[in-house]
Amino acid sequence: MEGFMSLKIALLGTGLMGFPMSQNLLKAGFNLSVWNRTKTKATPLQQDGATVCETVSDAVKNADMIITMLENGPVVEDILFTQGNVNAIQNNAIIIDMGSIPPAMAQDHSKRLAEKNIHHLDAPVSGGTKGATEATLTIMCGGEEAIFQRALPIFKAMGRATYIGPSGTGQLSKCANQVIVGNTIAAISEGLLLAAAGGANPAAVREALSGGFADSRILQEHGMRMLERNFEPGAMCKTQLKDLRTALEAIDGINLPVTQTTKCLYEKLIRKGHETLDHSSLLLELEALNKPHQLTK
Template structure:
């Protein structure tokens, strides 16, 4: 089995590492905050630098916050030059498609293979091994990753390098817009006197049923905004969607509007709540608070709690 170096032991990376260990892979880990690697001490090698991790890898997996971080950690730092000839780089971060193409070209110059393979499914999917993996790259490199991907979930080969990131942008457009729709629908129903928990229950059996309504609707009703996917990451993804749209000459009004709502949510100090916490911005705009009972006026004059 290939030795895997994994960079980025955060909300998503930690359960993904656990899944790889359970599948029997040997690992080297690196994280900017070394303390986050400690739960795995004794079961893995811990690299002091990204360069050390790259040099030890048959397969190098990155799960970092954004394209700028991936670029700095591996490419601007020069750490990628230590990659073994023939090694496979799998970037599972959500980054700009153009950045993925640039990184793929650099890895090819070094004699390695490259896949951009972002994921959807959040921390629940990472823990359960049910992530949806959207991979861009050659057929040969996708085949090389085939023994690894089942530890995380189901992989689909989308097309050439950069295609995985385009699929992830499509995913995040649907997720962000649908979170906004679910927030508005539940608040509308509750304000009119319906029980929002029962509205959600009824809608789940109909055409409006979705994982967003199921999982994030439940979070909204329980006011559980501990981050599975932080709002600041959803905001970042929506910005990438709009940047890509402009580059392709497209206008995406729904994505633009939801981006502005997430921007307002972050400006209110809620960047680290779960992205389902977009409800908090809607509550602030209307001066009310959603609960399973009647909608109440917001006693905090627009300031919302995170939980």
């Protein structure tokens, strides 16, 4: 690992996820420069040893690896290409896009960067702010396998990385992840609400299901969030909706009716002003559809 510590890393986007990811890279001993559109969100990283940059170009120049943790595909497109910051990136550098963007856009970015002799990996993550803080993120990576191997020491500082396949397949894996997560949140909301409406103690039902065939990390963590009505964001509703839309549009000719229904439920929830709540707050929309029944009083 020691030989990798001389690598210069830039991380663009120090929001809910990017900030703790930066902290873990610094804890691992990497030389890190950071940039965020709102500089004050990056400034506290100075005390951990990061160089906080005024511009994207300042952050990426001379960087060996550049991590983007940005809001969506259009933002990545704007920052790298429209603003021209790609021209400040040195030859043979590796851009690691760890946000969630459409698979086709990841493939397009990879192709355009290759023309400038810049490598690209699409490496979206799962695990929310808890995983980002604890360095236990699930990282799904698409691109050239040799480039993935070069980036492994970086990934290991943030979580567990799996090579999926060619460019775009990391994003496809994230689409699959978000389909499963969103639909499971909806299923748990319905299951616990059903039990509560019939007079069962939903907390006891969750405990009874633990270790059984219906158990999951989402039942454990988000089921508890629902019972406690704790919807402080680990992953926001607006992000979950964005990813479900991406999944539904990713492959022509595939029909995902369950995901379509879940997407519509998130859209209704967000229209009520809940876009920044945790995605487990989908329970609120299920409760609205089943008044006067609630999971907890």
